[in-house]
Amino acid sequence: MPRVGMTADRLTQAAAELADEIGFGNVTVSALARHFGVKDASLYSHIKNAHDLRIRVAALAFTELADIVAAAMAGRAGKDALLAFANCYRDYATRHPGRYAAMQQDLAADSLAAAPARRHADLTRAILHAYRLSPDAEIDAIRLLGATMHGYITLELTGSFRHTSRSSDLSWTMALTALDLTLSNWPAD
């Protein structure tokens, strides 16, 4: 039996690619084993179980996306930063729907993906600096921001906007314009 050279990282990478191709929900230990030409049981030397594999994919995705976002936001503030962030986010989700789905699991605080997720959350908060909100308003705003972007992207990915002819790009741009206006004129508590 020649050794294939599997590692947790290579399994995670392959699982992420598989997720983008066939959907995150269809990424099974069996499918991954087939991809490497080995038996299912062989994977359990590298990953704890199927859940562990999913968490690793989430960690990979959070790290990748945070890197991209950090680069795109460097030197930008206000609406520029908002647009840079949001477009990175949407591009990533469109190009990597499986990885994006992986990020939507509920992650235990002690999970492997918790640190990358926190880094990602910190970047989101950085958008708001230029809008100068009070601490409570900042929490509300970050929740609104996350909800709008995440909601828009998941609805778009699941095909909810295909029933209408208007281009999704236009609606996305309007949504971001509206968000910028809301942040600029944040209602009093």
Added chain:
Amino acid sequence: MPRVGMTADRLTQAAAELADEIGFGNVTVSALARHFGVKDASLYSHIKNAHDLRIRVAALAFTELADIVAAAMAGRAGKDALLAFANCYRDYATRHPGRYAAMQQDLAADSLAAAPARRHADLTRAILHAYRLSPDAEIDAIRLLGATMHGYITLELTGSFRHTSRSSDLSWTMALTALDLTLSNWPAD
């Protein structure tokens, strides 16, 4: 073998309750069969397959929610209608997370759940009448509305807001206030 009296509708109802208890993803044909005290194979006289069951739960949920929303929105317009709609939506998702998850599947246009889903979409559009938007703006607005509400609720349900101490109810109220302001002052195309 005494007959239990299963029908597609009773199975769907039980599956919906099961989904709220153990999570939509854990609703299996086997678990449902156990619930009725029969063998797995017996269910296939009433439902086509597991996917069919999931679609039926989605149709049930869309119908239930549309009924609730229609009643709550009767006689309301503008911000009142928006609040009524949004709060019904969030309450339902909180009380019935399994049913809510069922609604998030991508539904084929010919599916059993397509008609209830369309009815629900029509109710969403009704919120916007009082804001008097142009046809294109209305599409953008409905997408923004759906994205914000759906995004907020899914993030809340998956626990994304638990890391911060501020009450989610307050943030939700602020989000709706912000949405109302955005709709009232919709930016030019």
Added chain:
DNA sequence: GGTACTATCCTAGAGGTACTAGGCAAATAC
């Protein structure tokens, strides 16, 4: 009431997925 029919539930079994226990051989350490 008896007969025919249909619907409901059953047994049996194939095939997929998750995972464990224990074995053997390849790579590595010394």
Added chain:
DNA sequence: GTATTTGCCTAGTACCTCTAGGATAGTACC
């Protein structure tokens, strides 16, 4: 060159989906 670790294997359990075909409970009709 031997000892140890590590990687992949076989074998097997358990659970899930779904099909084929059989037995019986309920219904329709005479």
